[in-house]
Every structure is written in C-alpha cells, then in structure tokens.
Amino acid sequence: MLDQYKQQHPYLLALDSIIFGFDGESLKVLLVKRGVEDETWSLMGGWLQPNEGLEQAAARILFDLTGFTNVYLEQLYAFGDPHRDPIVRTISVAYFSLVKIADYESKTSDLYKANWFSIYDLPPLLFDHADMVELAIKRLRYKAAQHPIGFELLPDKFTIPQLKKLYDAIYNTDFDKRNFSRKILSTNLLIKLEEKQKGFSKRGAYFYQVDNSKYRAITNSFLNFIPNSELGI
Amino acid sequence: MLDQYKQQHPYLLALDSIIFGFDGESLKVLLVKRGVEDETWSLMGGWLQPNEGLEQAAARILFDLTGFTNVYLEQLYAFGDPHRDPIVRTISVAYFSLVKIADYESKTSDLYKANWFSIYDLPPLLFDHADMVELAIKRLRYKAAQHPIGFELLPDKFTIPQLKKLYDAIYNTDFDKRNFSRKILSTNLLIKLEEKQKGFSKRGAYFYQVDNSKYRAITNSFLNFIPNSELGI
DNA sequence: GCAAAAGTGTTGTACGTACACCCATGT
DNA sequence: ACATGGGTGTACGTACAACACTTTTGC
Numbered sequence: 001m002l003d004q005y006k007q008q009h010p011y012l013l014a015l016d017s018i019i020f021g022f023d024g025e026s027l028k029v030l031l032v033k034r035g036v037e038d039e040t041w042s043l044m045g046g047w048l049q050p051n052e053g054l055e056q057a058a059a060r061i062l063f064d065l066t067g068f069t070n071v072y073l074e075q076l077y078a079f080g081d082p083h084r085d086p087i088v089r090t091i092s093v094a095y096f097s098l099v100k101i102a103d104y105e106s107k108t109s110d111l112y113k114a115n116w117f118s119i120y121d122l123p124p125l126l127f128d129h130a131d132m133v134e135l136a137i138k139r140l141r142y143k144a145a146q147h148p149i150g151f152e153l154l155p156d157k158f159t160i161p162q163l164k165k166l167y168d169a170i171y172n173t174d175f176d177k178r179n180f181s182r183k184i185l186s187t188n189l190l191i192k193l194e195e196k197q198k199g200f201s202k203r204g205a206y207f208y209q210v211d212n213s214k215y216r217a218i219t220n221s222f223l224n225f226i227p228n229s230e231l232g233i
Numbered sequence: 234m235l236d237q238y239k240q241q242h243p244y245l246l247a248l249d250s251i252i253f254g255f256d257g258e259s260l261k262v263l264l265v266k267r268g269v270e271d272e273t274w275s276l277m278g279g280w281l282q283p284n285e286g287l288e289q290a291a292a293r294i295l296f297d298l299t300g301f302t303n304v305y306l307e308q309l310y311a312f313g314d315p316h317r318d319p320i321v322r323t324i325s326v327a328y329f330s331l332v333k334i335a336d337y338e339s340k341t342s343d344l345y346k347a348n349w350f351s352i353y354d355l356p357p358l359l360f361d362h363a364d365m366v367e368l369a370i371k372r373l374r375y376k377a378a379q380h381p382i383g384f385e386l387l388p389d390k391f392t393i394p395q396l397k398k399l400y401d402a403i404y405n406t407d408f409d410k411r412n413f414s415r416k417i418l419s420t421n422l423l424i425k426l427e428e429k430q431k432g433f434s435k436r437g438a439y440f441y442q443v444d445n446s447k448y449r450a451i452t453n454s455f456l457n458f459i460p461n462s463e464l465g466i
Numbered sequence: 467g468c469a470a471a472a473g474t475g476t477t478g479t480a481c482g483t484a485c486a487c488c489c490a491t492g493t
Numbered sequence: 494a495c496a497t498g499g500g501t502g503t504a505c506g507t508a509c510a511a512c513a514c515t516t517t518t519g520c
Contacts, residue, residue: 005321008280010243013313013324047241050322054313078311078326080246080287088238089283091246091324093311161499178501179483201498202491394472411474412510434471436517 012090015058016045016129018076018136019066021101021116022153024162027169028101028116029133030066031123041117042126043133045092058095065112067105072098072152074143076136084128092128096136098152120172144170148189151210159197159205160184189214247318247325248291249278249362251309251369252299254334254349255386257395260402261334261349262366263299264356274350275359276366278325291328298345300338305331305385307376309369317361325361329369331385353405377403381422384443392430392438393417422447 019030031041046061048054055073063069076094084090101116117123119137122130144150150166151158160181168174184190191211196204252263264274279294281287288306296302309327317323334349350356352370355363377383383399384391393414401407417423424444429437 005245008245009283011246011281012238012241013244013246048244048313048324050242051315053315054311054324075310077308078287080281080326082284082286091281091287091326093313093324159499176484177499178485181500182502183482202493203489203497203499204491205499392472409510409512410472411512414473415475416509434517435519436470436472438472 012088013048014045014085014090014092015048015054015061016043016092016094016132017058017062017073018043018094018096018133019062019068020096020098020136020140020153021104022166022169023101023116024165025169026118026120027153027166028118029122030099030104031115031117031125032065033113040126041115041123043094043129054093055095058093058097062097065114066099068097068099068103071100072149074139076132076139079128079132081128092132094132094136096139098140098149100153100155102155141170148187148210148215151215157193157195157207157209159207161201161205163208245321245323246281247278247323248281248287248294249276249325249327249365250291250295250306251276251327251329251366252295252301253329253331253369253373253386254337255399255402256334256349257398258402259351259353260386260399261351262355263337264348264350264358265298266346273359274348274356276327276362287326288328291326291330295330298347299332301330301332301336304333305382307372309365309372312361312365314361325365327365327369329372331373331382333386333388335388374403381420381443381448384448390426390428390440390442392440394434394438396441 021028021030030044032044033039033041044061044065046057046064048057049060052060055075058075059069059073062071062073073095074097076096078091078093080091082089084092119133122133124130125133144167150163150170153166154162161177163184164175164177164180167180189211190208193207193209195207197207198204254261254263263277265277266272266274277294277298279290279297281290282293285293288308291308292302292306295304295306306328307330309329311324311326313324315322317325352366355366357363358366377400383396383403386399387395394410396417397408397410397413400413422444423441426440426442428440430440431437
C-alpha cells in the first residue's frame with residue numbers, strides 16, 4: 001500500500017494571489033518585485049507549509065505581505081505546466097482576493113517593492129503570472145455579475161456613483177446610471193444612510209452600506225450583469 | 234536564489250476525475266474500487282508525472298482507465314487539506330469530465346472494479362471525494378446553464394426529449410417541454426435530421442445533431458437556465 | 467380505436483434598456 | 494447665476510413562464 005506512495009515524485013507547491021483593489025477610478029492589481037536584483041514584477045506568492053491547507057496558506061501569505069485579514073479570497077485555478085517555473089518544477093495554486101484599497105498599508109520590507117497597477121496597464125510579469133491575472137479578471141467579471149462581491153472592493157460606506165464607477169471599471173463599460181441604481185437598489189441589499197459624501201461633488205451623494213444580514217444570506221441569484229463581454233471558464 | 238527552493242517541502246500531487254455520464258434517465262458518476270482488498274469506492278485518480286501538465290495528466294489517467302479520449306475535461310478545484318489523505322500528505326487537483334456513456338467499455342483490469350452511480354445515490358467515498366463530487370455537480374449546473382456543454386453527455390444523434398431528460402436530470406427538475414424545445418432550438422445550434430428515433434415511442438422523435446461549426450464558435454452566452462437552484466461555487 | 471409520447475402556439479408579465487429632465491450646492 | 498455631478502420616471506421591446514390541444518403510430 002505505501003509503496004504506491006513511495007514510488008511517486010513530489011513537487012513544490014506555491015500559492016500566488018491576484019489581489020484586486022479599486023481606487024475610485026480603475027481596477028488595480030497589487031504586484032511585487034521580489035528581492036533587490038529581480039527586475040520582474042510578480043504576483044504575491046509563497047510556499048505551502050506542511051501543516052496548512054491551501055486557502056489557509058494563501059491567507060497567511062496575504063497577511064504577511066500586506067496585513068490584510070478577513071478579506072474575500074477565492075481559489076482561482078491550479079497552474080502546473082511542467083516548465084512554468086524554469087528552475088524547479090512547481091505547481092502553483094492561484095487565488096484571487098478583493099480588498100479595500102484604502103486599508104492598504106505596505107507591510108513589505110525592503111526586500112519587496114509593491115505597487116498597484118491598473119489591470120489595463122500591467123508590466124511584464126514573472127512566469128505565467130500574466131495568464132493568472134487574465135483568468136482572474138474573467139472570473140471576477142463572471143462572479144460579480146451573479147454574486148454581490150463588488151462591495152468587498154469599496155469602503156464600508158460608499159455612494160451609488162462610486163459603486164457604478166466600480167462596475168464600470170470591472171466591465172470596462174459605462175452603465176446607465178438610472179438603470180444601474182434601480183438595479184442595485186432593487187436587491188434591497190443596501191441601507192441608505194443619512195450622511196452625504198462631502199467634497200467630491202457639490203451636491204453630495206448619499207452614503208450606503210451593505211445590509212450584512214442579507215448579504216450573508218445571499219449566495220444565490222443577484223443581478224444579471226454580464227454585458228456583451230466574453231465570459232469563458 | 235536556489236536556496237529559496239531547497240528549503241521548501243515538496244508534496245505528492247494527485248489528480249482525481251469526476252466522470253459524468255447520462256444513461257437516458259439519470260446523471261451518473263463513474264467510481265472505482267482500487268485494489269481487491271479496498272472496500273471503499275473512489276474517484277478515478279492517479280499521480281502527476283514529472284513531464285506532464287495537470288490537464289494532460291488528468292487526460293492520461295482518464296484514458297488509461299476508461300479508454301476515453303477527446304472528451305470534455307475541465308479543472309474543478311485543488312483540494313489540499315493537510316489531512317485529506319491520512320497516510321501521506323497529498324494535494325489533489327480535481328477535474329470533471331463529460332462523456333458519452335454509450336461509448337464506455339470498461340478498460341479496467343482485475344485490479345479495479347468500476348461502476349456508474351446515480352448522483353442521487355452515491356456510496357460512501359474515499360477521503361474527500363464526496364466533497365469533490367458535490368462541487369462538481371454544482372459546477373456542472375452552473376456551467377451547463379450558460380454553455381452548451383450538455384451535448385457532451387449524449388450520443389452524436391439525439392432527440393429533443395432525450396435532451397430535455399438530460400437537463401431534467403442535471404437540475405433535478407421538470408422543464409416545460411414546449412418552452413424547453415423553443416429555448417434550445419432558438420440557439421440554432423442543432424441540425425434536424427430526417428431520421429426518427431425508433432422503438433422508444435410509438436410516434437418516434439426526430440434526431441438532431443450539434444452544428445459543430447457553430448458549437449466551436451460559442452463560448453459566450455448560451456441559455457439561461459439556472460432555475461431556483463443553489464449556485465455558488 | 468386507444469394509449470403514449472411528440473410536436474406545436476398564444477398570452478400575460480417581468481425585466482432590461484433607452485432616454486431627458488430637475489435638484490442641490492459650492493464657487 | 495452657473496456649472497457640476499446627483500437623483501429620479503416613463504415607454505418600449507424582448508424574453509421567459511404558464512398553459513392545452515392535435516398528431517402520429519404501435520399495439
């Protein structure tokens with residue numbers, strides 16, 4: 001019985017995370033440069049430790065490098081091309097994460113440089129990381145169309161115009177603001193606050209926050225975005 | 234640079250496949266008993282070899298055990314709980330596959346027993362394989378609602394009533410046959426043949442086949458099933 | 467001629483989309 | 494007072510859901 005195991009080759013197992021953030025204008029991804037000498041940007045990543053599960057490891061790495069905790073984290077895909085890492089064969093399980101960008105403070109040491117990049121203006125990336133980002137964007141679009149995960153990218157209090165800008169950025173389109181707000185509000189997932197946003201526009205827009213009791217309950221049907229866009233996977 | 238690799242623990246990497254088939258009545262999964270002494274049913278699985286990619290390995294294993302080739306195969310999820318395999322820590326990347334059950338002839342040797350089980354009547358399964366099956370069913374439902382993959386489970390020639398029975402089985406519901414056939418035919422994805430099915434019903438139903446030129450072209454929007462069912466990945 | 471499954475048509479409703487005007491406020 | 498972004502309502506068309514009867518043919 002054990003023989004069957006002993007004859008097998010083991011492999012290194014890495015975790016790489018596509019960390020999405022929204023700065024109010026465009027959808028961004030957090031990239032790092034590992035080490036001083038390395039000139040290639042890459043995703044946040046690390047190695048699986050013997051005592052932890054995959055998602056647990058992805059969360060640990062995310063926390064160590066950014067301080068984020070309790071964020072949206074979802075497994076994306078396992079990448080295992082034999083030559084994806086030219087030095088040592090490594091399987092990478094990619095995760096994608098949605099974070100509130102305003103909460104971000106670089107926890108990276110001098111060994112790591114980190115930067116947010118617009119998804120439409122990415123630098124060349126290490127290994128197959130560009131494939132990972134591309135797939136993550138598809139998945140985010142697919143997912144956000146049917147599950148109310150967009151809120152994970154905004155501050156706790158946000159306005160409808162902010163939310164529209166986020167969806168515009170995710171789908172690279174320009175939703176009609178009247179239809180958009182009707183659609184969003186019809187979910188009854190948002191609570192309108194008294195407070196208005198100051199400073200950005202003259203009139204000011206009402207803040208909303210997510211009704212957490214309802215938010216948790218909903219895993220099912222949500223909206224029906226998915227524009228003319230390509231979906232796939 | 235290499236040090237960073239050498240310090241890391243390697244892990245065994247397995248591939249397990251949820252193989253769906255449709256016998257005309259219910260949706261089935263192909264399970265095996267490994268070895269003579271083992272009394273637990275499990276998914277078809279095997280080990281990653283050093284020179285192959287993940288999907289390639291899943292396809293190889295599928296071929297070796299069933300003879301199926303050129304079938305629908307999609308990565309489902311990577312399972313990596315530290316204790317999922319109690320003997321040796323193993324990461325498993327699960328794939329799901331859609332096959333034409335009529336083409337199946339057991340290629341398994343005496344070492345393996347194989348059987349098709351209804352997804353609503355599964356035996357206890359090895360390790361976390363029950364979780365894998367459950368997730369695969371969700372994914373199949375999610376996917377089949379928006380991509381025309383259902384045909385992969387039927388013979389090349391099939392009737393509309395057969396197709397309806399398949400969707401009824403996938404979603405465990407009973408679609409309205411009038412709305413169903415209108416919906417399906419409106420995709421223009423099917424070619425009506427002269428030939429009628431004999432023997433099953435008195436009147437006989439027309440055979441259809443997939444218009445492959447169109448089928449290949451479509452990765453995008455397809456139908457919009459997804460009934461009241463739970464989705465969520 | 468009857469039973470069993472195949473095939474087809476209409477209508478109401480809900481939802482998405484397109485589109486234009488008034489409102490509040492800081493300057 | 495005016496410019497800027499915030500907020501709302503209506504009308505149309507499409508697409509889905511509900512529903513019943515006729516057709517074919519093996520027995």
